[in-house]
Amino acid sequence: MRRRLQANAVLGAALVGLLLAVIALGFVWTPYDPIAIDLDHPLAAPGLAHWLGTDEFGRDVLSRAMLGARISGAIAAGVVTASVTLGLAIGLAAGFFGRWVDRVIMVLNDAVLAFPGILLALALMAVLGPSYGSLILALSVAYLPSVVRVVRASVLSIREREFVEASRVAGDGRLYTLLRHVLPNALPPVVVLATSLFGWAILAESALSFLGVGVPPPAPTWGNMLSSARPYMERAEWLSIAPGLCIAISLLGVNMLGDALRDWLDPRSET
Amino acid sequence: MTAPLLRVRNLRIEASNAPERPPLLADLSFDVAPGEFVAIVGESGSGKTMAARSIPGLLPLGVRRAGGSIFLDDRELTGLAPEALRAVRGREVGMVFQEPMVSLNPALTIGRQLAEGLKLHERLRDSEIRARCLEMLRRVQIADPERCLSAYPHEFSGGMRQRIMLASVLLLKPRLLIADEPTTALDTLSQREVMELMVELAAQAGTAVLLITHDLGLVARYARRVVVLEKGLTVEIGAAREVLVAPHHPYTQRLVASLPRRPAARAPRPSGRPLLEVRQAAIDYPGKTGLVGRAPPKRVVNGVSLTVGTGEIVAVVGGSGSGKTTIGRAVLGLKSLAEGAVVFDGVELAGMDRRQLRQFRRQAQLVFQDPYSSLDPRMRIGDTVGAPLRHNPDLTPAARRERVRQALEDVSLGGFEDRLPHEMSGGQRQRVAIARAVVSRPRLVVADEPVSALDMTIQRQVLELFQRLQAQYGFACLFITHDLGVVEEIADRLYVLAAGSVVEEGATEAVFDSPRHAYTQALLAAAPSRMAAAVSVA
Numbered sequence: 001m002r003r004r005l006q007a008n009a010v011l012g013a014a015l016v017g018l019l020l021a022v023i024a025l026g027f028v029w030t031p032y033d034p035i036a037i038d039l040d041h042p043l044a045a046p047g048l049a050h051w052l053g054t055d056e057f058g059r060d061v062l063s064r065a066m067l068g069a070r071i072s073g074a075i076a077a078g079v080v081t082a083s084v085t086l087g088l089a090i091g092l093a094a095g096f097f098g099r100w101v102d103r104v105i106m107v108l109n110d111a112v113l114a115f116p117g118i119l120l121a122l123a124l125m126a127v128l129g130p131s132y133g134s135l136i137l138a139l140s141v142a143y144l145p146s147v148v149r150v151v152r153a154s155v156l157s158i159r160e161r162e163f164v165e166a167s168r169v170a171g172d173g174r175l176y177t178l179l180r181h182v183l184p185n186a187l188p189p190v191v192v193l194a195t196s197l198f199g200w201a202i203l204a205e206s207a208l209s210f211l212g213v214g215v216p217p218p219a220p221t222w223g224n225m226l227s228s229a230r231p232y233m234e235r236a237e238w239l240s241i242a243p244g245l246c247i248a249i250s251l252l253g254v255n256m257l258g259d260a261l262r263d264w265l266d267p268r269s270e271t
Numbered sequence: 272m273t274a275p276l277l278r279v280r281n282l283r284i285e286a287s288n289a290p291e292r293p294p295l296l297a298d299l300s301f302d303v304a305p306g307e308f309v310a311i312v313g314e315s316g317s318g319k320t321m322a323a324r325s326i327p328g329l330l331p332l333g334v335r336r337a338g339g340s341i342f343l344d345d346r347e348l349t350g351l352a353p354e355a356l357r358a359v360r361g362r363e364v365g366m367v368f369q370e371p372m373v374s375l376n377p378a379l380t381i382g383r384q385l386a387e388g389l390k391l392h393e394r395l396r397d398s399e400i401r402a403r404c405l406e407m408l409r410r411v412q413i414a415d416p417e418r419c420l421s422a423y424p425h426e427f428s429g430g431m432r433q434r435i436m437l438a439s440v441l442l443l444k445p446r447l448l449i450a451d452e453p454t455t456a457l458d459t460l461s462q463r464e465v466m467e468l469m470v471e472l473a474a475q476a477g478t479a480v481l482l483i484t485h486d487l488g489l490v491a492r493y494a495r496r497v498v499v500l501e502k503g504l505t506v507e508i509g510a511a512r513e514v515l516v517a518p519h520h521p522y523t524q525r526l527v528a529s530l531p532r533r534p535a536a537r538a539p540r541p542s543g544r545p546l547l548e549v550r551q552a553a554i555d556y557p558g559k560t561g562l563v564g565r566a567p568p569k570r571v572v573n574g575v576s577l578t579v580g581t582g583e584i585v586a587v588v589g590g591s592g593s594g595k596t597t598i599g600r601a602v603l604g605l606k607s608l609a610e611g612a613v614v615f616d617g618v619e620l621a622g623m624d625r626r627q628l629r630q631f632r633r634q635a636q637l638v639f640q641d642p643y644s645s646l647d648p649r650m651r652i653g654d655t656v657g658a659p660l661r662h663n664p665d666l667t668p669a670a671r672r673e674r675v676r677q678a679l680e681d682v683s684l685g686g687f688e689d690r691l692p693h694e695m696s697g698g699q700r701q702r703v704a705i706a707r708a709v710v711s712r713p714r715l716v717v718a719d720e721p722v723s724a725l726d727m728t729i730q731r732q733v734l735e736l737f738q739r740l741q742a743q744y745g746f747a748c749l750f751i752t753h754d755l756g757v758v759e760e761i762a763d764r765l766y767v768l769a770a771g772s773v774v775e776e777g778a779t780e781a782v783f784d785s786p787r788h789a790y791t792q793a794l795l796a797a798a799p800s801r802m803a804a805a806v807s808v809a
Contacts, residue, residue: 162645163655166707169603170659171632184649267648267691 009260015253023070032060034067035218043236053238055228061242064220069246071132071215072202072222078136079201083143084194090144091151092186096159096178106152109145117142118207125213135214139201150193154186161185188262195258199251222247274344275302276479277326277447282339284321284330284503295321295334296503301496303447303479308470310482310490310511312526313500314726315697322500323449323483327360343447362392365445365478367469369452371432375424382420385439392443407438411468429591430461434468441472448473451483458590458753463797466493485727487530488756488799491515499523529731531756533783537763544617545578546747547602547715552576552611554597570609571597573771579715584741584748586758586779588794589768598768599717599751603635604628615715629662636708640720642700646692652679652703653688659711678710679703681743682736698729702736709740716741719751734761755798759783767791 031051038058046053052061094105112120121138128134158164159182167177206223208214215221217228222243229239284296296318303309313319324330326341328348341348343363348356360366368374376384385404389395395403401420408416411434424432433453440448450469454462470493473480482494490497490511497514499507499522506520518524552575558566572594579585589595600606602613604620613620615631623631636659639645646655657675660666666674679685682702692700701721708716721737722730738761741748750762758765758779765782767775767790775788786792 162639162641163647163650165600165605166637166639166645166704167647167658168605169632169635169637170707171629171662172658181647181650185647268693 008256008263012253012256012258012260015249016257019069019073019250019253022066023073026066026070030060030063030066032063034063034220035059043232043239045236046238052242053236055225055236055239056232061225061239064225065222065242065246068220068222068225068243069250071219072205072247073250075132075136075139075205075215075221076198076201078132079139079143080194080197082136082140083147083197084190086140087144087147088151088183088186088190091148092155092178092183094148095152095155095186096174096182102152105148109148112141113145113149118204121204121208122211122213125208130213130216132215135205135208138208139204142204143197143200147190147193147197150189151186154189155182158182158185184265188265191258191262191265195255198254199247202247202251273304276305276307276344277303277481278342279322279326280340280342282322282325282341283337284318284325284334285337287333287335290337294337294503296325296500299339299498299500299505301498301505301508303481305446306474306477306479308473308480308482308493308495310484310494310497311500312484312487312490312497314485314728316502317500318503319483319485319500320451323366323451323481326447326449326481327364327366328356329360329366358392361388361440361443361445363445364447364449365440365443367433367436367440367448367450367453369455371429371436371456374436375432377424380421380423381435385420385435385442388439388443403442404438407442408435410472411435411438411441412464413438428461430457430465433457433461433465437465437469437472441476441478444476445478447479447481449481449483452485453482454489455484455486459755459794459797459799460590462799486799487515487526487727492799499526526727529727531731531734531754531760533759533780537779544581546581546583546616547579547749548612548614549575549577549598549602550612550614552598552601552613553609554594554601554606555609568609571771572601574611575766575768575771575773576611577766577773577776579747579749581714582745582747583764584750584762586750586752586762586765587768588752588755588758588765590753590794592770593768594771595751595753595768596719599637599719599749602715602717602749603637604631633659633663633711634713635715635717636711636713638701638704638708638716638718638721641724642697642704643692643724645704646700648692650691651688652684652690652692652695655692656688656703656706656710659707663711674710678706681709681740682706696729698725698733701725701729701733705733705737705740709744709746712744713746715747715749717749717751720753721750722757723752723754737761755783755795767794 036059038054041054041058042056044050044054044058050060050062052065054060055064090105094102121142124138124141125134128138164177164181167181202223205214205221206226209221209224210227215224217224225243226240229243232239280300282296282299283294285294286292299322301309311319311322321330321334325336326348330336336349343359348359351359382404385407386400389400389403404420405416408419413419413431413434427435453469454465457465466489469480482489484490494511496509497511498505499514499520501522507514507518507523514523515527518527552572553570554572555568555570558568575598577585587595587598597606601608608621615635618627620631653675656678657671660671660674675688676685679687682705684699684702684706695703718737722733725733734757752758762779764778765776766773767788769790775782775786775791782791783795786795
């Protein structure tokens with residue numbers, strides 16, 4: 001058990017570290033200008049000049065993937081932070097205070113949940129206009145209801161545990177009980193959800209880009225690199241492989257780190 | 272002497288991934304004759320459940336039989352192929368488990384679940400299966416067997432479910448019935464019903480019974496022979512009565528000595544102004560919310576009055592659903608009253624202002640039943656115990672730490688401040704809960720079944736600790752329990768609660784020696800720990 005925990009933590013941290021390093025490096029150096037068009041060398045196969053090849057406009061895939069890491073990573077991180085923070089607050093309130101607070105929150109929550117997330121984000125983007133900020137906002141709103149549901153469910157079961165009642169007998173206020181006893185015990189499932197959200201956000205951003213309301217070209221994201229590579233799947237497979245691998249590796253890292261974090265949050269992991 | 276039905280020889284069970292550790296069960300040998308009632312007694316970790324499960328080959332993952340043999344008649348069960356073993360299960364060896372709440376499938380009707388075994392093991396027409404199921408349900412005294420067949424498990428109480436479980440096992444007329452703590456989850460009265468039924472039906476069908484239990488009371492009342500296990504080792508084996516009356520092994524002696532019993536003399540309590548008064552209390556639970564509106568509230572406590580004097584131990588006794596836990600919560604202001612009043616030290620709880628309420632919280636504490644759920648798994652023991660002191664402005668942090676240290680010393684857990692709950696045993700955790708309750712030097716402690724989740728010997732330790740602290744600090748105590756043995760040992764007075772009302776009250780000796788109400792009489796007759804204590808004294 002402990003060995004698995006460490007493997008998770010080490011490998012996860014290594015992969016996420018690699019992702020951060022690539023992003024950092026992208027600020028100071030990329031092999032080429034990520035948006036410079038070179039129509040003399042379109043769809044060049046990976047080689048010495050272009051390590052990961054070039055796309056249909058002759059842009060260097062490696063440089064674009066490095067810049068894409070920054071944009072995709074920032075969007076995903078923003079979405080996860082916003083939806084988890086808000087979701088925690090709303091879910092805690094609904095689960096802990098119950099009664100009408102819970103009723104009102106859950107009716108609204110279920111109303112939002114009734115729309116497909118991507119449709120909702122699409123509509124919001126249409127209203128807000130394209131920008132990174134509105135992209136993060138739109139996706140956060142789309143994912144918020146599931147976070148609220150998970151937090152609330154977990155709070156509902158913790159609320160019934162006797163140590164919560166013990167806190168009342170000790171004379172603690174409700175807010176103190178909520179923050180000191182309920183919140184920490186409600187975190188583990190949220191951590192797992194948050195790591196999944198990270199992946200969903202990257203993919204959802206690509207879907208929105210594909211529909212023309214995501215990050216506008218020529219700025220690269222892993223998502224829009226992937227969708228623009230689709231027509232060239234047979235002639236230039238490296239165009240899909242590069243961003244695909246980037247997504248896969250970073251998701252693996254984030255998920256492993258999430259698992260490790262969950263284990264670490266579990267008091268039983270201490271010896 | 273007839274040939275034994277079941278012969279277990281030199282059975283050894285160990286954890287498959289750690290054979291170097293001491294085995295979970297070592298060198299267990301015993302016989303069960305046809306129709307005989309044998310009990311295996313032990314505390315948690317004694318290996319008693321493993322012994323039971325190994326017979327039909329149902330050991331959990333990660334645990335394996337490392338040696339020994341199990342014969343049913345002359346067939347060696349351990350060597351059987353999975354196919355052949357499946358034919359033995361149910362057909363020849365039936366098993367009843369501890370948790371009636373989870374051992375029936377909630378998604379299937381009772382009828383389907385009863386018929387399952389018959390369909391597997393016998394060729395019968397549907398009408399015949401139905402007839403046999405109805406007959407069996409009648410024999411386990413289910414009121415309306417026809418309706419029961421098409422009902423789902425959640426429609427029945429724990430005791431009824433356990434009877435249905437029993438019916439489904441006995442339908443196949445097994446020759447050996449293994450019952451693993453079959454009544455531990457039930458209250459005293461249903462426990463007695465289920466046990467009596469089991470004994471009666473087994474006797475009628477000539478079924479041998481192997482009872483796995485921690486409860487010496489059940490052994491005293493029902494078993495002919497007993498095997499006593501401690502940490503996987505057989506410490507004593509013999510006729511039940513002899514083992515209980517004259518135990519040879521020190522462990523068995525300790526087990527028998529840990530049974531609660533009436534003290535020779537009770538110190539008289541000062542009778543002053545009552546510290547706590549409950550006047551004509553009625554408590555409702557809100558009705559279930561349906562599609563439209565809410566069902567009317569359900570009254571669980573009705574017109575209950577009780578008093579607790581300063582320094583007095585008063586027991587509230589009742590079966591599950593009697594409302595005793597609810598009263599304990601109401602006394603602490605955790606549950607509001609629909610009618611009536613709770614008065615603490617002359618002040619009505621409902622009328623207290625913030626300052627008074629804060630003071631009340633320091634003076635009234637609670638010990639819970641389940642030591643696994645009452646401690647925050649993320650909080651260190653020192654913080655948990657110190658929690659009630661957080662609202663005492665007169666204490667400096669150093670004084671607070673000193674109080675916590677003192678409280679932990681009091682419960683013999685000195686130096687445990689930095690531990691986490693999961694690093695401790697159930698008994699240790701319950702002592703932590705008691706330390707938390709006494710750290711603020713309360714005048715009233717409500718103890719809700721504080722020992723019923725604990726093993727016998729641990730129960731003894733905790734009870735003694737509780738009495739010692741009570742004598743030392745002189746707090747009054749409202750002791751909520753279903754265990755009459757414990758009441759007889761520690762309570763000065765008691766209230767008997769049935770269906771939300773007090774049916775009898777009085778001094779402990781008076782009520783125990785001449786109970787007036789029929790319900791009290793039934794409770795006393797069903798109390799297993801008193802039974803065993805009586806046997807072992809005789």
